[in-house]
Amino acid sequence: MSAEAHVQARSVLDSAREQLDRAATLINLPPGIHERFREPKRVLTVGIPTTMDDGSIRTFTGYRSQHNMDRGPAKGGIRYHPQVTIEEVIALSMWMTWKCALVDIPYGGGKGGVVCDPGTMSDRELENLTRRFVSELIGMIGPERDIPAPDVNTNERVMAWLMDTYSMQKGYPQPAVVTGKPVALGGSTERGPATGRGCVFTIREIMRRLDMAPDQSRFVVQGFGNAGRAAAHLLAELGPTLIAVSDSSGAIFNERGVDVQAILAHKAETGSVVGFPGADEISQEDIFGIDCEILIPAALEDAIHEDNAGEIKARIIAEAANGPTTPAAEEILNEGGVMVLPDILANAGGVAMSYFEWAQDVQKLIWTGDQINERLERVMVRAVNEVYEMHQRLDCSMRDAAMAVAVGRVAEAAQWRGITP
Amino acid sequence: MTEVADDTSCSTNVLDSALEQLEDVAALVDLHPDVLAKLRVPKRTLTVAVPTRMDDGRLEVFTGIRVQHNMDRGPCKGGIRYHPCVTLDEVTALAMWMTWKCAVVDIPYGGGKGGVICDPTDMSVSELEKMTRRFVSELVEIIGPDQDIPAPDVNTDERVMGWLMDTYSMQKGHSVPAVVTGKPIALGGSLGRAKATGRGIVFVTREALKTRGIPIEGARVAVQGFGKVGGAFAELIEELGARVVAASDVSGGIYKADGLDIAALSEHVQRTRLIEGFDGEYEPISNEDLLALECDVLVPAALENVLTAENAGDVSARMIVEGANGPTTPEANRILLDRGIYLVPDILANAGGVTVSYFEWCQGIQKLFWSEDEVNRRLEDVMVRAYHQVHQRSETLDTDMRNGAMAVAVERVAEAILARGIHP
Numbered sequence: 001m002s003a004e005a006h007v008q009a010r011s012v013l014d015s016a017r018e019q020l021d022r023a024a025t026l027i028n029l030p031p032g033i034h035e036r037f038r039e040p041k042r043v044l045t046v047g048i049p050t051t052m053d054d055g056s057i058r059t060f061t062g063y064r065s066q067h068n069m070d071r072g073p074a075k076g077g078i079r080y081h082p083q084v085t086i087e088e089v090i091a092l093s094m095w096m097t098w099k100c101a102l103v104d105i106p107y108g109g110g111k112g113g114v115v116c117d118p119g120t121m122s123d124r125e126l127e128n129l130t131r132r133f134v135s136e137l138i139g140m141i142g143p144e145r146d147i148p149a150p151d152v153n154t155n156e157r158v159m160a161w162l163m164d165t166y167s168m169q170k171g172y173p174q175p176a177v178v179t180g181k182p183v184a185l186g187g188s189t190e191r192g193p194a195t196g197r198g199c200v201f202t203i204r205e206i207m208r209r210l211d212m213a214p215d216q217s218r219f220v221v222q223g224f225g226n227a228g229r230a231a232a233h234l235l236a237e238l239g240p241t242l243i244a245v246s247d248s249s250g251a252i253f254n255e256r257g258v259d260v261q262a263i264l265a266h267k268a269e270t271g272s273v274v275g276f277p278g279a280d281e282i283s284q285e286d287i288f289g290i291d292c293e294i295l296i297p298a299a300l301e302d303a304i305h306e307d308n309a310g311e312i313k314a315r316i317i318a319e320a321a322n323g324p325t326t327p328a329a330e331e332i333l334n335e336g337g338v339m340v341l342p343d344i345l346a347n348a349g350g351v352a353m354s355y356f357e358w359a360q361d362v363q364k365l366i367w368t369g370d371q372i373n374e375r376l377e378r379v380m381v382r383a384v385n386e387v388y389e390m391h392q393r394l395d396c397s398m399r400d401a402a403m404a405v406a407v408g409r410v411a412e413a414a415q416w417r418g419i420t421p
Numbered sequence: 422m423t424e425v426a427d428d429t430s431c432s433t434n435v436l437d438s439a440l441e442q443l444e445d446v447a448a449l450v451d452l453h454p455d456v457l458a459k460l461r462v463p464k465r466t467l468t469v470a471v472p473t474r475m476d477d478g479r480l481e482v483f484t485g486i487r488v489q490h491n492m493d494r495g496p497c498k499g500g501i502r503y504h505p506c507v508t509l510d511e512v513t514a515l516a517m518w519m520t521w522k523c524a525v526v527d528i529p530y531g532g533g534k535g536g537v538i539c540d541p542t543d544m545s546v547s548e549l550e551k552m553t554r555r556f557v558s559e560l561v562e563i564i565g566p567d568q569d570i571p572a573p574d575v576n577t578d579e580r581v582m583g584w585l586m587d588t589y590s591m592q593k594g595h596s597v598p599a600v601v602t603g604k605p606i607a608l609g610g611s612l613g614r615a616k617a618t619g620r621g622i623v624f625v626t627r628e629a630l631k632t633r634g635i636p637i638e639g640a641r642v643a644v645q646g647f648g649k650v651g652g653a654f655a656e657l658i659e660e661l662g663a664r665v666v667a668a669s670d671v672s673g674g675i676y677k678a679d680g681l682d683i684a685a686l687s688e689h690v691q692r693t694r695l696i697e698g699f700d701g702e703y704e705p706i707s708n709e710d711l712l713a714l715e716c717d718v719l720v721p722a723a724l725e726n727v728l729t730a731e732n733a734g735d736v737s738a739r740m741i742v743e744g745a746n747g748p749t750t751p752e753a754n755r756i757l758l759d760r761g762i763y764l765v766p767d768i769l770a771n772a773g774g775v776t777v778s779y780f781e782w783c784q785g786i787q788k789l790f791w792s793e794d795e796v797n798r799r800l801e802d803v804m805v806r807a808y809h810q811v812h813q814r815s816e817t818l819d820t821d822m823r824n825g826a827m828a829v830a831v832e833r834v835a836e837a838i839l840a841r842g843i844h845p
Contacts, residue, residue, distance in 0.1 A: 421588075
């Protein structure tokens, strides 16, 4: 997810709760469970005194929210951003609960954040901040409790500092406390393309369900970052033709098809898709109106909104990004018969991969790349088909169906466990 | 099926006969006296008061017990039962049997057992939940994924295991699914658990038929008890080509010479819980006649003590596979042996249940869950290996399969004890 993509924090939590309310109605969630799911299990706010390079001490604010742990330890990223708020962190932890439950990995949802502007901080300052934040979280996180991961403005280096700080306090190496680590510290070799790969499994299963012929399908990728590039490359291998791509600098289009390897090479070389010789340049906004079968929004939130939703001609939209479709846009798409494969399903390959990383660290046995990808395929295929069947049974959108599957699954665990004491 | 063990729950001599069994096998395999001394006594016994606020506001104090018989091969494993006749002696004997059962199939556990003296049929769900949570709180220091892993038993089920898991997890501050097995799937229960015991009996029966030179295709099977264990066994053995010619439960028995329609019968029993009223082709048969039926395999899969000194002389099966716990009395056992009837004993034949419990625990620990196929495949490996080890040991000792199973189990525990030595 990108740093620029921030909506009003208060409304994020409101809309997370609204989504839950909707699912609750759909599946007749018992009121006691519903009320419990509206609130996080536990939220910690900490002050993070940090020595800056000029010798001064600044105190940042950090949060960690554990929304639910009925199905297992909490799982979710840590983001560094000036606009982080406690409400946003809570809402994101709630979404993680649903995402993990949807793909049936044994996790609850968590999320963390520090209110800071990493763009203005040195590496040393970021490291100081990270290590102190982790020290404050120490009683709350752990391989059995809560396993952070990278998020906005955090990366494998930050995860390595986290792993090191935690391990030093425990007195022994504890790689399973965090995922998204460097491979050298027990990270997963297949992590890079995981989100894109999961998205392509989702598309493949839905094409099969809808009887779409891969060879006659055309697709468009909006956003050519990690997820978008992997999705383009892997989907093209299954037969569909890539016809347009956009990134933050511009967009290109060729109705006869864009050579995926060539555009990947061009992007790697120049940093952008603009100026690619094998296609015409178009505006970033025009990409939504292109006649195609599959549209993959893989960039920012709210890319598909009220004003452009009506132009979309695709049959399916696979949300590789988080929240690329506004609720108003989704209504328009639903009415127009466009099937939206929701983010908590279409981009769950990332967290599934995180789960595999953790499972390997916990069992102290490292899998081959093929084993990892086979398992990813099994997890995604099962989840997509469960959601599709729910969609047919409840006669609702795929997003509602995904929420129904996810919330129902967490509710089942919560009911079995009951309330202590 | 949970009432199955009730009959003997109040019997007084279970510990005596468990000790007798141990001493018999000790003599048979010339067990080191130090080992025998250690195994005669449970490692640890905890008795706790379980104060429980009842629905009418009164406080009732129940007594709860957990016995850890042996932990030389791994953490303790064994169920928790709720019953008015639970006694310390009974729990101790059952814990000891769990040690042998885990050892005979070579899963890395010692034996444990627990119980609360209470009458669950007389308690509300909320009272049961409060009692369970308090009992677990009292056990919290002696149970755990690396120490002692409870499971369902008489009058306890997956719901009780869910409460146990939740209470323990809340005290630890994080989810600990591996503290208990027999959980709901939603909390980390294993696929394949429901039919595990029946499936295990099938694997053992298949191997036993092979050993005895009886083709499984067309083999005539009689099943006494058509509950979770007997029903699953009948379904699965039929898939391998055998004919289930007779089945019975508390409501009566049915017989058909060329094989009952097991799929239809299972569907009927699942719906109505009883064989009675089954709408298929059959002749009625009494329980006694079923036990005396001429067949290849007789599987008592219900109560204890169904084969006794009185009816053992009438048994006309070529082979008995004990699906239930203790279906054969010691006198009956002697008579059957004298008559040359091959018998596969309970601690081997019905160990499929505890084996899949072990798989559930493994999956909880490694946080990675297996498909049902994988669970079944692994179960097959364990049961087939165990059967042949017991068969071989009974041949080298020139004894029967029950003695052979006890010998394999006790020797395996003894080896661990001797290798570890006595601390300090």
